[in-house]
Amino acid sequence: MEFSWPIEKVKEVLGESNNVDCSKPISPGSLSSKLQALVEELNIPEAKIGLASGVEAFLWLYTCIQGFKPATVIFASELPIGSGLGSSAAYCVALSGALLALSSSVKVDVSQQGWQGFEDDELTLLNNWAFEGEKIIHGRPSGIDNTVSTYGNMIKFKSGNLTRITSSLPLRMLITNTKVGRNTKALVAGVSERAKRHHDVMTSVFSAVDSISNELSEIIQSPAPNDLAVTEFEEKVGELMEMNQGLLQCMGVSHASIETVLRTTLKYKLTSKLTGAGGGGCVLTLLPTLLSANVVDKVIAELESCGFQCLIAGIGGKGVQVCFNISS
Numbered sequence: 001m002e003f004s005w006p007i008e009k010v011k012e013v014l015g016e017s018n019n020v021d022c023s024k025p026i027s028p029g030s031l032s033s034k035l036q037a038l039v040e041e042l043n044i045p046e047a048k049i050g051l052a053s054g055v056e057a058f059l060w061l062y063t064c065i066q067g068f069k070p071a072t073v074i075f076a077s078e079l080p081i082g083s084g085l086g087s088s089a090a091y092c093v094a095l096s097g098a099l100l101a102l103s104s105s106v107k108v109d110v111s112q113q114g115w116q117g118f119e120d121d122e123l124t125l126l127n128n129w130a131f132e133g134e135k136i137i138h139g140r141p142s143g144i145d146n147t148v149s150t151y152g153n154m155i156k157f158k159s160g161n162l163t164r165i166t167s168s169l170p171l172r173m174l175i176t177n178t179k180v181g182r183n184t185k186a187l188v189a190g191v192s193e194r195a196k197r198h199h200d201v202m203t204s205v206f207s208a209v210d211s212i213s214n215e216l217s218e219i220i221q222s223p224a225p226n227d228l229a230v231t232e233f234e235e236k237v238g239e240l241m242e243m244n245q246g247l248l249q250c251m252g253v254s255h256a257s258i259e260t261v262l263r264t265t266l267k268y269k270l271t272s273k274l275t276g277a278g279g280g281g282c283v284l285t286l287l288p289t290l291l292s293a294n295v296v297d298k299v300i301a302e303l304e305s306c307g308f309q310c311l312i313a314g315i316g317g318k319g320v321q322v323c324f325n326i327s328s
């Protein structure tokens, strides 16, 4: 999609008093409705209306970080949107990274060829801006998705406190996209409503999820298992995934399509859990190290015969980077 706004119009609506200080991430607050009005004028077709909040986040991050400088911005993304893989956070992190890289707050070298990372304090700033974008898209995000996109690898995250961790063993997952559309904002709101209706039950559910996260983080950081212990290590991870899925079901964020993936992979003795906000979207299936390629092919064929789309991914990867000359 292609949109444009005359700079004078953006200035008039957001007000020139919107002082540019990209070192202090802020929320739109009372300017929210004005941002929405600027996007409503674009008449985005109903089928793509989900993108409206992404465009609002763009306008906010652009005007706060770059001010009212005229520019053309092209955004391309390979992630499926609204599938539980954190495309909203990846978008906000990429956008914040690119905009900050062209500001005076960040010391990247625009003349350097190839990909460059950011310094620690720059990553904190970038992550905080991306969080502001996620808030525009999600309402009340925890910040986990933008934090993982910013720093890469694995993050232990609780109420904004993050610990960067590395797994002693590489984990391989099959990602199945059920292609059932869902909206993170609505799903998270649904969980909050359930928590209000059943306070004590949901408190216990959240506490169990917390224990699962703590146990998983201990397991994956324990010394690298030898060949014999790898299976035991993977079985523990699988069991925690299974319990986590059960609790997500309790929260009301599973879906018939997710249950179909769970049943199908269980036939091959494989454990799965939903990812992201649930309600459809993607499901993760742990692929044990010793699993034969033949079984992987069979499970993928069966899932794809249900109309799902599969891909294999390693867990952990690089965080945000910038490149000023994409051909290098």
Ligand SMILES: Nc1ncnc2c1ncn2[C@@H]1O[C@H](COP(=O)(O)OP(=O)(O)O)[C@@H](O)[C@H]1O
Pocket: 050, 051, 052, 053, 054, 055, 075, 076, 077, 080, 081, 082, 083, 084, 085, 086, 087, 088, 089, 091, 137, 138, 182, 183, 184, 185, 276, 277
């Ligand atoms: N490439 C993109 N361009 C514009 N907006 C995007 C892009 N990627 C994601 N978004 C925004 O993020 C929303 C999807 O986020 P969400 O519902 O959280 O699902 P997820 O993060 O799992 O993909 C989209 O509706 C859109 O507002």
Ligand SMILES: C[C@@](O)(CCOP(=O)(O)O)CC(=O)O
Pocket: 083, 084, 085, 086, 087, 088, 138, 140, 141, 142, 143, 144, 145, 184, 188, 275, 276, 277, 278
């Ligand atoms: C469900 C949640 O944990 C992550 C949402 O991820 P996604 O947008 O569904 O990819 C929400 C949050 O932490 O803000």
Ligand SMILES: [Mg+2]
Pocket: 086, 087, 088, 089, 138, 145, 184
């Ligand atoms: Mg999201």
